[in-house]
Amino acid sequence: MADDQSVEGLDFGDAGDPVRIRRWEESDIPALVAVQRECYPGMAEETYMDERKLRMQLAAFPEGQFLAEIDGRIVGYASSLIVILDDESPWHSYDEITGVGTFGTHDPAGDTLYGADIAVVPDWRGKGLAARLYKRRKALLTRFNLRRMVAGGRLPGYSEHAKRLKPIQYVEAVKQGQLRDQALSAHLKAGYTVRGIHYGYLRDGESMNYATFLEMPNPEFDPARRLIAGAPIRRPVRKIRVCACQYQLRPLTDWAQFEMQVEFFADAAKEFHCHFLLLPELFTVQLFTLLPSDIDTHEAVREIAKMHDQYVELCKRxxxxxxxxxxxxxxxxxxxxxxxxxxxxxxTPSGDVYTQPKLHMTPSERNYYDMQPGDVLRVFDTPLGRIGILVCYDIEFPELSRLLMKQGVEVLFVPFATTERKGYHRVRHCAQARAIENVIYVVLAGCVGNLPQVNSFLITYGQAAVCTPCDFSFPKDGVLAEGEPNNESVCIAELDLNDLAIQRDIGTVRPLQDRRDDLYQVSSTMRIETIQVR
Structure with missing residues (x-):
């Protein structure tokens, strides 16, 4: 086994080119993007990794990312991460297990190496490169004392046989040597065993959206060593990084200034490898300053509403x-x-747009804007976890958070806008209570600064924060991160969703288990929709 800096010569007949197996470097990423497209020409567009995701993979687990290089040309690569999988329910999609390709699910305390991808360019297939990449991957099993290596394997040849063979029949034919599949045959040769067949693992026309669940045990695994670092409960581990903004309200002279400020926060979230970005409630009131100063407030807010298409186009982009x-x-x-x-x-990254109306109007919203409440509560089932959105005042009604939690929500995003400190603390303390009583994360983002020209936003008081339960897995004060009040900035935190699952099962107190459903119930007469988000 060569180290990262060595060159292993391998004679491929007339080619005679030396092969170097080494870790990725950030400078390799543009070439890796191109190599992936060369290796998988028939994949759905959203399936391809972009440079940002590859940088996040490298940052999450640099030891697990290898490439094969010949005379300076990258001709193959392999990517992997460490996870914990539940043996009783091993099904997962590629997005779920890899954090939508970001490796935000990587957990150093896991016991399973997940082979996210391995590929060789067409003109170098069949010459032993995949075997050498697998060899480097297998070395990680020993180095990190991992129990096994698993992967979801494509079936690129299945589409040619789908009319006469069921997926399980096709896999069996490949195992028996009656058929050859470019991917599955290589996996079997590498030592994988087929544990099952999944549908919907990946959008892949050649595989008809089917994939094999592959496993390779580590014969050198030492369970005694693993007990030292292993997590107490075996669950899929998911981590997400969030960016909550303290957005400075300032007068504008044109739309371009507004767009530049929004893009600043998007750039910041990208720079810190965040999955979610949260801006405050009604931060678009800045646009009031583009209207005549003597315009009536009721009329002004409707003029702002007419800019909805521009707002959507900007944020979608x-x-x-x-x-x-x-x-x-x-x-x-x-x-x-x-x-x-x-x-x-x-x-969403795929360009989709979803909405959640505010359900409770404050007196000022009714008086200044003549706003009306919405009547639907939505759960957004993203590949990274189930989230909910409650706008400002809605967090002060505990029934909503409980209804969302009962639908599986793990992270609640709360955009808010408050004019003074006491209003902010109503939102903040209620958010903290919701995090504790529902064992969820609550992320807050608010406006700061002032707009002297706008009567309803003369002043604001804001502080972004991430609230957690209060127990051993979390900060003792239940605050994972917070910004400096009233300064334009961002608040960034990494949320471990596995900690919520552990807390619910073995926490010092267990409010979800100890509820007295025999004495009281929370129910809803409104629509609660669960939306599958790509």
Whole structure:
């Protein structure tokens, strides 16, 4: 086994080219993007990794990312991460196990090496490169004392046989040597065993969206050593990084200034490898300063609502460009009946847009803007976890958070806008309570600064924060991160969703288990929709 800096010569007949197996470096990433497309020409566009995701993979687990290089040309690569899988329910999609390709699910305390990808360019296949990449990968099993290596294997040849063979029949034919599959045959040769067949693992037309669940035990695994560092409960480990903004309200002279400020925060989230970006409630009131100073407030907010298409186009572009799940605060929206709503928007890396209206109006929203409450509560089932969005005042009604938690929400995003300190602390203390009583994370982002020209936003008080339960797995004060009050900045934190699962099972107190359902119940008469988010 060569180290990262060595050159292993390997004679491939007439070619005679030396092969170097080494770790990725950041400078390799543009070439790796091109190599992936060369290796997988038939994949769905959103399946390909961009440079940002490859940088995040490298940052998460540099020891697990290898490439094969010949005369300076990258001709193959392998990527992997360490996870914990539940043996009783091993099914997962590629997005779930890899954190949508970011490796945010990497857990050094895991016992399983997950082979995320391995590929060789077409003109160098069949010459032993994949075997050498596998050899480097297998060395990680020994180095980190991992129990096994698993992977989801494509079946690129299945589409040619799908009319006459079921997936299990096709896999069996490949195992028996009656058929050859470019991917599965290589996996079997490397030593994998097929444990099952999954549908929906990856959008892959050649494989008809089927994939094999592959496993390779580590014969040198030492369970005694593993007990020292192993997690007490075996669950899939998922980590996400969030960026919550303290957004400075300032007068504008044109739309370009507004766009530049939004992009600044998107750039910051990308720079720190965040998965989610949260902006405050009604941060778009900045746009009031583009209107005549003597305009009536009721009329002004409806003029801002007419800019909805521009707002959506901007935020969608930022989400796609930076690969973010972008909760772009809230913006006034005029519905089909002509009512004005305060609506939060979720923009995804795939370009989709989802909404969550505010359900409770404050007196100032009714008086200044004549806003009306929404009537639907939504759960957003993203590949990184189930999230909910409650806009400002809504967090002060505990029933909503409980309903979302009962639908599996693990992270609650709360865009807010408060004018003074006591208003902020109402939101903040309620958010902290929701985190404790539901064993969830609550992420807050608010406006700071002032708009002297806008009566309803003369002053603001804001502090972004990430609230957690209060127990051994979390900060003792239940605050994972917070910004400096009233300064334009970002608050960035990494949320370990596995800690929530452990807390719910073995916490000092277990509010979800100890509820007295025989004495009281929380139910809903409104619609609660669960939306599958790509």
């Amino acid at each position: 930022m989400a796609v460009k930076h690969g973010l799940y972008f909760i772009a605060g809230s913006h006034p929206v005029i519905d089909e009946e002509g009512d004005l709503l305060n609506v939060a928007h979720l923009f």
